[in-house]
Amino acid sequence: MAVITNIADLKRQHKRRTPKMFYDYCESGSWTEQTFRENTSDFDQIRFRQRIAVDMTGRSTETKMIGQDVAMPVALAPVGLTGMQCADGEIKAAKAAEKFGVPFTLSTMSVCSIEEVAKHTTKPFWFQLYVMRDQEFLEGIIQRAKDANCSALVLTLDLQILGQRHKDLKNGLSVPLRPTAGNMLDLATKWRWGMGMLGTKNKSFGNIVGHARGVSNMGSLMTWTAEQFDPRLDWEKIAKIKEMWGGKLILKGIMEPEDALKAVEVGADAIVVSNHGGRQLDGALSSIKMLPAIIDAVGDQIEVHLDSGIRSGQDVLKAIAMGAKGTYIGRAFIHGLGANGEAGVTKALEVIHKEMDLTMALCGRRHIETMDRETVLVPKNFAGDWA
Numbered sequence: 001m002a003v004i005t006n007i008a009d010l011k012r013q014h015k016r017r018t019p020k021m022f023y024d025y026c027e028s029g030s031w032t033e034q035t036f037r038e039n040t041s042d043f044d045q046i047r048f049r050q051r052i053a054v055d056m057t058g059r060s061t062e063t064k065m066i067g068q069d070v071a072m073p074v075a076l077a078p079v080g081l082t083g084m085q086c087a088d089g090e091i092k093a094a095k096a097a098e099k100f101g102v103p104f105t106l107s108t109m110s111v112c113s114i115e116e117v118a119k120h121t122t123k124p125f126w127f128q129l130y131v132m133r134d135q136e137f138l139e140g141i142i143q144r145a146k147d148a149n150c151s152a153l154v155l156t157l158d159l160q161i162l163g164q165r166h167k168d169l170k171n172g173l174s175v176p177l178r179p180t181a182g183n184m185l186d187l188a189t190k191w192r193w194g195m196g197m198l199g200t201k202n203k204s205f206g207n208i209v210g211h212a213r214g215v216s217n218m219g220s221l222m223t224w225t226a227e228q229f230d231p232r233l234d235w236e237k238i239a240k241i242k243e244m245w246g247g248k249l250i251l252k253g254i255m256e257p258e259d260a261l262k263a264v265e266v267g268a269d270a271i272v273v274s275n276h277g278g279r280q281l282d283g284a285l286s287s288i289k290m291l292p293a294i295i296d297a298v299g300d301q302i303e304v305h306l307d308s309g310i311r312s313g314q315d316v317l318k319a320i321a322m323g324a325k326g327t328y329i330g331r332a333f334i335h336g337l338g339a340n341g342e343a344g345v346t347k348a349l350e351v352i353h354k355e356m357d358l359t360m361a362l363c364g365r366r367h368i369e370t371m372d373r374e375t376v377l378v379p380k381n382f383a384g385d386w387a
Helices: 007-017 020-026 036-044 090-099 114-119 135-147 166-171 181-187 191-198 217-227 233-244 256-264 285-298 313-321 331-362
Strands: 062-063 069-070 074-076 127-128 152-156 250-254 270-273 302-307 324-331
Touching: 007 020, 007 217, 007 331, 020 166, 020 331, 036 285, 036 313, 069 135, 074 090, 074 331, 090 114, 090 331, 114 135, 127 135, 152 233, 181 191, 233 250, 233 302, 256 285, 270 313, 285 302, 285 313, 313 324, 313 331, 324 331
Parallel strands: 074 324, 127 152, 152 250, 250 270, 270 302, 302 324
Antiparallel strands: 062 069
């Protein structure tokens, strides 16, 4: 087996081992994919300041995210269809995250259900919520997350209307995989994936089938989800969800200072500066470029995290140096999962941690919380002078 030294190595294995439509689902953005590309390329504009003759011993990446101890300021982001990248994918990713000491966030649109993931883990994980029109389902899934002792609710605010992703449309993305001639030809080279899927009962959207009225099979499910994402979601409804949940609330999808300040007003515990990995509004600025203005607006009134574009430990450190208190990886851990299951997710976390540790040393910093603006160089027009 090839030696894995970075996330790009895992990405190559992921592409070889996973059906094309599910790999493309992960590795794509909306429309022209401009924002998808700039989420990663904009990190390249931030440079580190090398320091020498500094004691580099005793380094630590340990910190807290929303009061929870973490081995490094990295959470596994909520990713739909994770269980189609690898059989029982959500369970495997959650177990890897738990063992490593970082949060795992389960998507509403997961293949393995809340209950299945809870059954295979020993510590609380986070649950990501999409707001549906069906109030009974909404209340029910929040209660199920409570019953599973989920320690935070991550409410996604930027996907009430689905952005157009050309690859998904052209691939005829479906769950489970439809037995077309093209799919069968693709699967002939993905035997490892196929054997794994044959051995699991988790092949559907586990949080929805059997829990939503009128949803008993995949045909009705696809119609239901298309109709159920609630475009009427507003700040009043967010406040009601916070009250209904009663625990730690993280609002994901913040890309403007005004919205960050509204998140403070509704009493959220943290916000995630995120453009959904470039999968929604193409042409929006990258998350890392919007981070400084949002932090300037909210100060220390709320914990600010960052999602979208992180592919390395150096990207994590750049976000932390720019003021974020935590980060999320989606594609990076999915590449590991598709490459080698739970062990692949662990490898992705190890790669990112090692990159963080070595970079901290070369910047002359021994603790993650000392990574600040003094450790990086940023172009004067980094965030742009946009009218």
